[in-house]
Amino acid sequence: MGANTKLLRSRIKSVNSTLHLTKAMGLVASSKIRRANEAMVKSRQYADAVINAVSMLTASPETAKSPYLAVREDGRTRLIVIAGDRGLAGGYNANIFRLVASMPKAEYYPIGKRACERFGCEINSSEDYTSAEARALAKTLCEEFVNGEYDKLGIVCTEYNSMMTQTATVRWVLPLERGEQSDSAGIVFEPDEQTILPAAVLEYVSGVLMAAVRESFLSEVAARRMAMDSAGKNAQEMIADLQLQYNRARQGAITQEITEIVAGSGEQ
Numbered sequence: 732m733g734a735n736t737k738l739l740r741s742r743i744k745s746v747n748s749t750l751h752l753t754k755a756m757g758l759v760a761s762s763k764i765r766r767a768n769e770a771m772v773k774s775r776q777y778a779d780a781v782i783n784a785v786s787m788l789t790a791s792p793e794t795a796k797s798p799y800l801a802v803r804e805d806g807r808t809r810l811i812v813i814a815g816d817r818g819l820a821g822g823y824n825a826n827i828f829r830l831v832a833s834m835p836k837a838e839y840y841p842i843g844k845r846a847c848e849r850f851g852c853e854i855n856s857s858e859d860y861t862s863a864e865a866r867a868l869a870k871t872l873c874e875e876f877v878n879g880e881y882d883k884l885g886i887v888c889t890e891y892n893s894m895m896t897q898t899a900t901v902r903w904v905l906p907l908e909r910g911e912q913s914d915s916a917g918i919v920f921e922p923d924e925q926t927i928l929p930a931a932v933l934e935y936v937s938g939v940l941m942a943a944v945r946e947s948f949l950s951e952v953a954a955r956r957m958a959m960d961s962a963g964k965n966a967q968e969m970i971a972d973l974q975l976q977y978n979r980a981r982q983g984a985i986t987q988e989i990t991e992i993v994a995g996s997g998e999q
Contacts, residue, residue, distance in 0.1 A: 790911055
């Protein structure tokens with residue numbers, strides 16, 4: 732019986748250490764949520780602005796033959812895959828990789844330590860990803876698309892719906908879709924739409940990429956916060972159950988000792 736209570740004390744101590752760890756990680760995630768949300772909102776606003784500008788440009792007849800609007804049927808796809816820098820975030824990383832697995836013939840450009848490790852690429856961070864890095868990648872991908880080295884560009888990222896819900900999705904970036912003619916009514920581009928479009932597309936790809944990275948990071952810290960809250964509740968329930976078992980075992984040990992003492996005194 733003594734060995735049983737010792738084992739239960741050890742398990743209680745171990746689960747209690749896990750509880751402290753999950754609380755600490757939950758607090759860290761909580762501290763990052765507000766800043767991550769602000770960054771996401773700003774990046775979304777910029778992405779919406781460049782998307783609107785590109786839509787007006789592609790609505791012009793002058794850009795109809797631009798290589799950025801070329802729809803090619805070869806099916807060569809490149810995907811920017813945005814995952815987290817670490818685990819313990821519920822199904823955040825697993826959902827991204829499950830979606831990527833459904834498109835096995837694509838060529839991947841990973842962002843985030845877990846994605847880089849999975850695809851064997853140079854490590855970069857999704858939390859610390861900069862606009863300069865996004866612009867450099869966008870420049871390379873735009874040039875390769877114009878040269879016909881691939882046919883479709885997409886971003887595999889996580890859409891932030893709420894603290895409770897984040898959804899892995901693919902956002903298709905290239906080729907561009909034709910804009911509505913009414914969107915550009917009364918707007919004059921200098922020197923002309925065809926000249927401006929390449930520079931606008933570069934801003935568009937880098938802007939949409941940064942917005943996806945920021946939204947994915949917010950989704951990651953939100954998922955980690957919820958996962959740590961759930962793990963903390965489970966740990967508390969486990970500690971309560973183990974404490975009950977320990978009390979019963981201890982009570983049984985005391986009862987046995989009293990019985991042995993009483994039996995010993997009776998023999999005398």
